[in-house]
Amino acid sequence: MLEAFGLTDPGCVRQNNEDCYLLSPKTGLYIVADGMGGAQAGEHASTLAVQTVADFIEHAGAANPESLERAFEQANSRVMNAAASDSSLEGMGTTLVGALERGPELLIASVGDSRAYTHDGQHLVNVTEDQTWVHEVGRRLGLDELSLKTHPMRHVLTMAIGVGPELRVHSYTLTPRPGTLVLLSTDGLHGVVEPEVIEGILAVDASLESKCRRLIDAAKQAGGPDNITVILLRSR
Numbered sequence: 001m002l003e004a005f006g007l008t009d010p011g012c013v014r015q016n017n018e019d020c021y022l023l024s025p026k027t028g029l030y031i032v033a034d035g036m037g038g039a040q041a042g043e044h045a046s047t048l049a050v051q052t053v054a055d056f057i058e059h060a061g062a063a064n065p066e067s068l069e070r071a072f073e074q075a076n077s078r079v080m081n082a083a084a085s086d087s088s089l090e091g092m093g094t095t096l097v098g099a100l101e102r103g104p105e106l107l108i109a110s111v112g113d114s115r116a117y118t119h120d121g122q123h124l125v126n127v128t129e130d131q132t133w134v135h136e137v138g139r140r141l142g143l144d145e146l147s148l149k150t151h152p153m154r155h156v157l158t159m160a161i162g163v164g165p166e167l168r169v170h171s172y173t174l175t176p177r178p179g180t181l182v183l184l185s186t187d188g189l190h191g192v193v194e195p196e197v198i199e200g201i202l203a204v205d206a207s208l209e210s211k212c213r214r215l216i217d218a219a220k221q222a223g224g225p226d227n228i229t230v231i232l233l234r235s236r
Contacts, residue, residue: 018035045083052079094161201218
């Protein structure tokens with residue numbers, strides 16, 4: 001049902017890449033994760049979370065929003081347990097956004113600020129809701145968008161995989177029309193590249209690989225301060 005391509009890049013500043021992504025056409029599962037933590041802990045958290053969700057979905061049977069949410073909860077437990085058993089991994093965590101095929105539908109789940117978008121050929125629409133201080137506190141306090149872009153709390157997550165036993169998973173269901181693009185990305189892309197630029201890149205008649213590479217290049221041209229990961233899905 002879906003054509004898929006994914007790409008990751010460390011960016012222009014960081015030496016290591018703490019992002020992780022998965023393309024699994026066999027199970028219809030696609031995931032992007034943005035790890036955090038000292039030394040190699042962020043890489044460990046994102047990889048462990050992605051592998052846990054993939055294993056859970058492979059053995060879950062029928063695809064449904066509950067199975068995807070339970071997979072995220074299991075990933076949360078595994079990352080927490082790994083950090084508790086190894087002091088070098090203390091404080092690690094990761095964002096997580098996943099898409100799971102269910103017939104003509106695409107089930108989306110997210111924790112943190114990695115995002116899912118749709119693009120219908122013209123318009124870019126943000127599907128997911130960031131779990132960040134800016135979104136959940138700053139906007140509700142009435143701070144304007146310019147202030148939020150430079151606020152010292154702008155990078156603070158209110159929820160992430162592996163940081164606590166209480167997990168809030170946001171779930172969504174899409175029914176994409178043929179030709180619709182679905183973009184999964186870490187904030188290394190959408191945190192530095194304006195929506196209008198992303199929209200323009202996705203509107204160009206090109207392969208998914210070419211679009212992914214142009215998105216990565218746009219983030220790097222904007223300074224590439226973070227790791228950058230993108231997955232593009234196209235419904236057939």
